[in-house]
Amino acid sequence: MDGLFKERLDTVFIRRGISTHRRVRRLLQKHNVCVNGTRVLESGFGLNLATDELSIDGIKKNLAPDIYLMMNKKSGTICSTKDDGLYKTVYSFIPQKYFYYAKENSLQKIHTVGRLDTDTEGLLIFTTNGDFSHSLANPLFHVKKTYYVELEKSEPEEQRKFLEKKFSEGFFIPPEKNEREFISRPAILEWNSANSCRLTITEGKFHQVKRMFSAQGNKVIFLKRISIGSLALDEKLAPGDSRELSSEELSLLFK
CATH class of the missing domain: 3.30.70.1560 (Alpha-L RNA-binding motif)
Structure with missing residues (x-):
């Protein structure tokens, strides 16, 4: 039964913005990646997100599941968390089940990865993973x-x-x-x-x-x-609509 709750180590790294798909093996070779205190060298190692403890060079990493959304941003909306009196915020279009993540007192605060101008439409990513958003926006990654x-x-x-x-x-x-x-x-x-x-x-x-x-x-x-990256906007999404991203789609962001 444990296998039902396990996720590949490389998938966890990608979903949490710790590494890109191409850099996982290098990270495992050059850094002390441990699961429950034991060093891991295989990118396909299975992690139990509910019970395992992951650390990199002695620093513990949170394995709680994060949220990743793709939105087709509407023109005339802003990427601020609050309306400015003229335009609606993109956060007002987040599905009801994610609303509490957008509250300021949430432990997992959902946020946009970068911003789009008020009159710009299209692909906008939301996540609760700060490491992931930093990596995606970091100019060193040339995304x-x-x-x-x-x-x-x-x-x-x-x-x-x-x-x-x-x-x-x-x-x-x-x-x-x-x-x-x-x-x-x-x-x-x-x-x-x-x-x-x-x-x-x-x-x-x-x-x-x-x-x-x-x-x-x-x-x-x-x-x-x-x-x-190589992730295209889902044209089935109407302006203002959003949906969750799969692990495969997340990896496309860095390709």
Whole structure:
């Protein structure tokens, strides 16, 4: 019966943001990973989440189950925990059974992994796992984020080719409000038409996609995040709807 309550060690690491799928074996080799005081070297080792004690280099890790949700964010909603009087918060769309996780006195406080602008739609991840959200948002992991973009002005073919090269190299982004200027990392720009495209970036500066196109003389009029890593937004989700992620889907976030 114990096997019914066990989960693979590598799956636990991925779900809790301790490691990515590719780095699990390296972590087991270089660090003292113990279950109930005994060192473990096999990534497929079965953990009993209810009774086993996991530690890494002497530091205990919480094995209580975490929540991971995918939401199709609606335009006109904010990623703050409270309404600002003008727009509804994305937390007001969380299913009823997860409401108590969003309360400030909860031991497992659910939160968004990063943010999307008020007028941006698409893939938004919620979790109670702080390590996981830190890893997913950490620029050192170079997690890909892909957006569908519609622009105010159509770009002629020659300019589209120029922009593809420009985005692939990175370029200067001027300051905006209280945000500093920066040099964008190399990004992948793929055109669907003269005024629509897909943009894949590996960072998440304030208003980054909008600022990148603005710096090149155009304006974003519609923006939707369609994937993170290799995990695509479930198009069956209506705007504002959400569902839980499987272990397999979680691993796709870092691929």
